[in-house]
Amino acid sequence: MTLPSETLDAAVKAELAPSGTLRAGLIEAPAPGLIFVSRSADGTPAGVTADLAHDLAQRTELPLAVTLFPNSGAAAAALQAEAIDVSFMPVDATRRQVLDFGPGYYDLESTYLASAASGITDVAQVDRPGVRVLAIDGTTTFRASARTLMHTQPVAVPSVAEAVSRMRAGLADAFALSRDTLRPVVQQVPGSRIVTGGFQQTQVAVAVPKGRSGALATVTTWLDEAKRTGVVRRIFDAHGFSGDPVAP
Missing domain, CATH: 3.40.190.10 (Periplasmic binding protein-like II)
Incomplete structure (x- = not known):
C-alpha cells in the first residue's frame, strides 16, 4: 500500500486525528449492511464500515475509537462539528456544502x-x-x-x-x-x-470535516489503494456481499 505510516508526517497525522485517536462515526442498524453496522455478541460494532475504519486506523498507525449513531444525518452533524474525524455515508449536494468527501466505495x-x-x-x-x-x-x-x-x-x-x-x-x-x-x-x-x-443513485464515500486538506488527501490515498489492492472486495465478501460490486 502506498500509505506507509513512516511517511505520514506529524502535521498530517494531527490533522486527521487531532486528539491522537482516530474517531470514527459509524451508523447502527438491527442488521449490518454496506453502510450500517450491528453489534456483535460482545457489543463491538460489526460490518463493512467497521472493518474499513479498522483498516484505516491500522494503515495510519492510529488508535481507533468508534462512536455509533442512529442515522447518517446524526453522523454527518457530528463530523461537521468535528466531534469525530471520519465516517462513511451517502453523498449528496447538501452534505458536500458542509463536509469533504473522498472516494466512493459503493454505488447506492x-x-x-x-x-x-x-x-x-x-x-x-x-x-x-x-x-x-x-x-x-x-x-x-x-x-x-x-x-x-x-x-x-x-x-x-x-x-x-x-x-x-x-x-x-x-x-x-x-x-x-x-x-x-x-x-x-x-x-x-x-x-x-x-x-x-x-x-x-449516489455513492457511499469516506467523509472528513470540511477544510482538512491533509486529512482528505490521506483518506483518499488509503481508500483508492484499498480498492485497488482488493481490501474492500475482501471486506464485502467477508460480510456476505459478494454479489455487490465495489465502486470503481
Whole structure:
C-alpha cells in the first residue's frame, strides 16, 4: 500500500486525528449492511464500515475509537462539528456544502420497502395520496424521497429500528432506504417486498470535516489503494456481499 505510516508526517497525522485517536462515526442498524453496522455478541460494532475504519486506523498507525449513531444525518452533524474525524455515508449536494468527501466505495440505489397490505410493487405506486412513507431523518434518502414524491411526503423517523417497528405494526405502507440495506429488513417485516425501480443513485464515500486538506488527501490515498489492492472486495465478501460490486 502506498500509505506507509513512516511517511505520514506529524502535521498530517494531527490533522486527521487531532486528539491522537482516530474517531470514527459509524451508523447502527438491527442488521449490518454496506453502510450500517450491528453489534456483535460482545457489543463491538460489526460490518463493512467497521472493518474499513479498522483498516484505516491500522494503515495510519492510529488508535481507533468508534462512536455509533442512529442515522447518517446524526453522523454527518457530528463530523461537521468535528466531534469525530471520519465516517462513511451517502453523498449528496447538501452534505458536500458542509463536509469533504473522498472516494466512493459503493454505488447506492435508494428505493422502498412496501408492506404486504399496501399492494405496492413498484416505485411509482408509492407516489399516491394517502400512502404512508417513512424515511430516516437527515439522510440523503429522506431528502431524495421528499424531492421526488409529488402526491405524498415521507415522515421522518430516527432509525431503521423505529421504521421496522412501525412497518410491523401496520403504521406505514413504505419505507425508503438503500436497496442493499433493505434486503435484511424484508425478513423483519413479514410479507413485505422491495419494490422495483429506484429514486436515487449516489455513492457511499469516506467523509472528513470540511477544510482538512491533509486529512482528505490521506483518506483518499488509503481508500483508492484499498480498492485497488482488493481490501474492500475482501471486506464485502467477508460480510456476505459478494454479489455487490465495489465502486470503481
